[in-house]
Amino acid sequence: MYKGGDSIKTSVLGLGTVGRAFKEIYELNEDKISKSLVRDTSSYPKDNVTDDFTVILHEKPDVIVEAIGGVEPAYTYLKQAMEQGIHVVTANKDLIAEKGKILRRLALENGVNLKCEATIGGGIPILSTINHYLKRDTVVKIEGIFNGTSNFILTLMSEGLTFNQALERAIEGGYCESNPSADLKGFDVARKICVLLQTIDYSFIDWRAIEVVDLEAIDPIWFKYAKANDLKVKLIATIVLGPVIQAELEAVLVDKNDRAFAVDYEKNYIHFESRHLKGTSLIGYGAGGSPTGYALYQDVIDIQENDVLNLQDKRVEPLDIYGKWVTYNDKFEIYEGKRRENSIRLRSEK
Numbered sequence: 001m002y003k004g005g006d007s008i009k010t011s012v013l014g015l016g017t018v019g020r021a022f023k024e025i026y027e028l029n030e031d032k033i034s035k036s037l038v039r040d041t042s043s044y045p046k047d048n049v050t051d052d053f054t055v056i057l058h059e060k061p062d063v064i065v066e067a068i069g070g071v072e073p074a075y076t077y078l079k080q081a082m083e084q085g086i087h088v089v090t091a092n093k094d095l096i097a098e099k100g101k102i103l104r105r106l107a108l109e110n111g112v113n114l115k116c117e118a119t120i121g122g123g124i125p126i127l128s129t130i131n132h133y134l135k136r137d138t139v140v141k142i143e144g145i146f147n148g149t150s151n152f153i154l155t156l157m158s159e160g161l162t163f164n165q166a167l168e169r170a171i172e173g174g175y176c177e178s179n180p181s182a183d184l185k186g187f188d189v190a191r192k193i194c195v196l197l198q199t200i201d202y203s204f205i206d207w208r209a210i211e212v213v214d215l216e217a218i219d220p221i222w223f224k225y226a227k228a229n230d231l232k233v234k235l236i237a238t239i240v241l242g243p244v245i246q247a248e249l250e251a252v253l254v255d256k257n258d259r260a261f262a263v264d265y266e267k268n269y270i271h272f273e274s275r276h277l278k279g280t281s282l283i284g285y286g287a288g289g290s291p292t293g294y295a296l297y298q299d300v301i302d303i304q305e306n307d308v309l310n311l312q313d314k315r316v317e318p319l320d321i322y323g324k325w326v327t328y329n330d331k332f333e334i335y336e337g338k339r340r341e342n343s344i345r346l347r348s349e350k
């Protein structure tokens with residue numbers, strides 16, 4: 001199994017917005033990608049692509065980068081890859097939110113890395129900040145704008161465009177996925193909250209239990225009101241990591257003093273409140289091929305340089321030593337670990 005080194009053999013699954021951008025960045029800096037999985041091979045040089053995943057496995061890459069999206073067949077592919085000792089990197093938050101628990105266990109069992117920086121915040125190094133810099137700190141609260149598409153649309157609506165006009169511009173700009181409903185209905189943010197909780201707390205929750213906001217349901221009158229009063233409409237996600245976890249996505253009006261005020265268009269931000277660092281904010285491009293492709297590339301490089309969260313690290317390995325899995329309200333599961341004694345609650349009290 002690949003344990004880091006000078007050269008690394010990498011395959012990509014899916015050559016859409018993100019997969020293509022990743023391939024371009026990778027090949028600019030490294031060797032050529034060994035082989036890519038696409039659905040329709042007709043518009044690519046024959047040697048570079050296949051539509052058969054077994055061909056990818058047969059090539060024995062060190063790392064497989066997944067950028068096809070959705071739960072299946074991505075889950076089956078990554079499972080098979082890990083079982084064959086191949087490290088995996090993914091941009092797919094749907095997959096991690098839905099299957100994160102089993103995939104993380106599979107990674108442990110097979111001694112491979114499962115890296116997913118690109119699943120949240122596009123190119124903003126959110127998960128690596130949690131896994132490295134904040135690793136020994138205690139994060140008590142996280143807030144942020146975690147969806148570039150909806151923030152792009154909100155920004156254009158603040159500038160006077162209708163929802164449909166703004167959506168069209170987001171599609172033209174490549175900020176929307178082929179089916180943008182998860183972005184617009186807030187489900188995308190709920191899934192990202194799951195990825196954050198998995199990373200920071202080993203809590204595995206069902207994203208459907210998180211209260212979210214449907215962008216289309218925001219009354220256009222608020223944009224007029226905001227403009228007249230020097231305010232902005234923003235969708236802010238909040239996670240409170242107390243004895244119980246509270247998480248939600250809310251539509252709010254913010255003024256100039258709010259850190260979300262200047263975060264416009266496809267930009268995202270995240271703010272961590274933690275015991276030692278007090279307050280740490282990151283801001284950057286939360287969507288788009290190039291930033292997301294770069295996040296995938298950096299994950300691959302971390303594997304190559306062996307600069308990854310050590311799988312034997314006490315924060316990851318002792319799942320069954322430090323705590324246990326508990327079903328809560330028949331709805332979702334939480335890992336009751338060392339740091340958290342109680343159950344989980346997913347709605348702050350108003």
Ligand SMILES: NC(=O)c1ccc[n+]([C@@H]2O[C@H](COP(=O)([O-])OP(=O)(O)OC[C@H]3O[C@@H](n4cnc5c(N)ncnc54)[C@H](OP(=O)(O)O)[C@@H]3O)[C@@H](O)[C@H]2O)c1
Pocket residue numbers: 013014015016017018019037038039040066067068069070073091092093094118119120122174175176177178286287288289292
């Ligand atoms: N776009 C962003 O800004 C962004 C940001 C962060 C994370 N992500 C995540 O990145 C992933 C990819 O997103 P994207 O925007 O690049 O989507 P996309 O443009 O729709 O690309 C997906 C690609 O995967 C291909 N594909 C789908 N199923 C396949 C299969 N079974 N075998 C081979 N190829 C398959 C599609 O081929 P066809 O064209 O033939 O369908 C398409 O080329 C998603 O998980 C998304 O959530 C995207």
